[in-house]
Amino acid sequence: MVSVTIHATTHDYDVVIGKDLRNKVTELIDSDYTSILVITDDKVETHYLNEVASSLKENFEVHTAIVPAGESSKSMRMYEKVLDRCVEARLDRQSLIIALGGGMIGDLAGYVASTYLRGVDYIQMPTTILAHDSSVGGKVAINHPNGKNLIGSFYNPTKVIYDIETIDTLPESEIRSGYGEVIKHAFLSDEGWSKTLLEVDIQRVTKEQLETDLTRGIHVKASIVEQDERETGLRKHLNLGHTLAHAIEAELGYGEITHGEAVAIGLLFMMKLSEEVVGAELPVKEFTEWLKKNNYPLSLLSTLDSEHMVERMLWDKKTVGQEINFVLLKKISDACVLNVDKKEIVKQLNLLKAEVSGE
Ligand SMILES: NC(=O)c1ccc[n+]([C@@H]2O[C@H](COP(=O)([O-])OP(=O)(O)OC[C@H]3O[C@@H](n4cnc5c(N)ncnc54)[C@H](O)[C@@H]3O)[C@@H](O)[C@H]2O)c1
Ligand SMILES: [Zn+2]
Incomplete structure (x- = not known):
């Protein structure tokens, strides 16, 4: 078991990473809560809710709220329904909520x-x-029909309990999705780790490798949010690869591609743009090979219109005039934020599309 302490502005909290924690969760929780509401989705429920609830019932009064799996549950309607459950279960200020599931x-x-x-x-x-x-990092949110995460706040958990055995039941596309963000954390922080990851076949990754990668990713995220919790500067670097990723997700329609797969494609574009705009020398060839070997859906790019994607980027709140705010790499582990003209982006997108479809 590994533990990482996060120093947030409101309080410190531990991220505990290990095996079989779902069956030991009671031991990891302060005993003075009056009752607990476990919120999960209907896929995770079938795999893990019984074990988590059984462990908690040893010491606590336990309630559950189960929402349909998928991004559409991050809605105002479901928010209201879950609040209804809180009221029905008479949760008080000494109660605890447990979020059992993925990012949704x-x-x-x-x-x-x-x-x-x-x-x-x-x-x-x-x-x-x-x-x-x-x-x-403490960002919590629900979606509005007009945009992702439009309603939310900064609210840090009291603990994160990460049972890496639960990853066993993840479908392949979700493993790819997760590794999209893992490799982003590597590119932001460490050349050696990036090289190691580029040799990994993510379908065959061992528990030990997974634990190492997740722990390292959490360290990178923690060190950035500890310095800039409210995203006034450094935290923007975590948007590496995300400008194009958000445009791809929006163009395809949410749910058509996983977030992390879109991020991975966004990272490849970021590398190309970094070479062009800041003269960086990056492992573009190795990363392209890695994406192909691990079946990231690169071919989707050719179905998307470059001008449309750039229009999507221009709607983004981070846009200034006709220039788009991009996080780029001067080298691995050295990010910067630059405004790039939309014409240059269209040109580079068309080049990438031609390259990806020509091979
Ligand atoms: N708050 C933040 O800082 C932050 C950062 C990144 C992403 N996000 C949000 O996270 C969400 C994406 O997270 P996600 O990719 O984990 O999506 P998700 O929670 O929707 O999970 C993906 C799918 O995997 C299923 N699943 C989850 N765990 C499983 C398991 N162990 N075995 C089998 N199936 C399992 C889920 O039911 C779902 O169908 C988005 O809403 C995004 O906005 C938030
Ligand atoms: Zn992301």
Whole structure:
């Protein structure tokens, strides 16, 4: 078992990473909570809710709230339904909410916890690789029909309990998705780790490698959010690869591609753009090979219109005039934020599309 302490502005909290934690969760929780509401989705429920609830029932009164799996549950409607459960279960200020699931559940349950009774404690129990990212840093949110994460707050958990055995049941596309964010953390922080990852076949990754990668990813995220929790500067670097990723997700329609797969494609574009705009020398060839070997859906790019994607980027709140704010790499582990003209982006996107489809 590994433990990483996060120094947030409101309080310190531990991220505990290890095996079989779902069956030992009671031992990892303060005993003075009056009752617990476990919020999960209907896929994670079938795999892990019984074990988590059985462990908790040894010491606590336990309630559950189960929402349909998928991004569409991060909605105002589901937020209201879960709040209804909190009221029905008579949760009080000494109650605890547990978010058992991926980033969708973490964001929804975290937002419920941040607003119910003006805030009750909550614990994240991530069950996806991607959630190594979303469970740390205190951003919680739900979506509005007009945009992702438009309604939310900063609200840190009291603990993160990460049972890496739960990753066993993840479908292949979600493993790829999670590793999209893992490799982003590597590119932001460490050349040696990036090289190691580029040799990994993510379908055959061992528990030990997974634990190492998730722990390193959490360290990178923690060190950035500890310095800039409210995203006034450095935290922007975590958007590496995300400008194009958000445009791809929006163009395809949410749910057509996983977030991390879109990020991985966004990272490849970021590398190309960094070479062009800041003269960086990056492992573009190796990364392209890695994406192909691991079946990232690069071919989707050729179905998308470059001008449309750039229009999507221009709607983004981070845009200035006709220039788009990009996080680029001067080299691995050295990021910068630059405004890039939209014409240059269209040109580079067309080049990438031609390259990807020509091979
Ligand atoms: N708050 C943040 O800082 C932050 C950061 C990144 C992403 N996010 C948010 O995270 C969400 C994406 O997270 P995600 O990729 O984990 O998505 P998710 O929670 O929707 O999970 C993906 C799918 O995997 C299933 N699943 C989860 N765990 C499983 C398991 N162990 N076995 C089998 N199936 C399992 C889920 O039911 C779902 O169908 C988005 O809403 C995004 O906005 C938030
Ligand atoms: Zn992301």
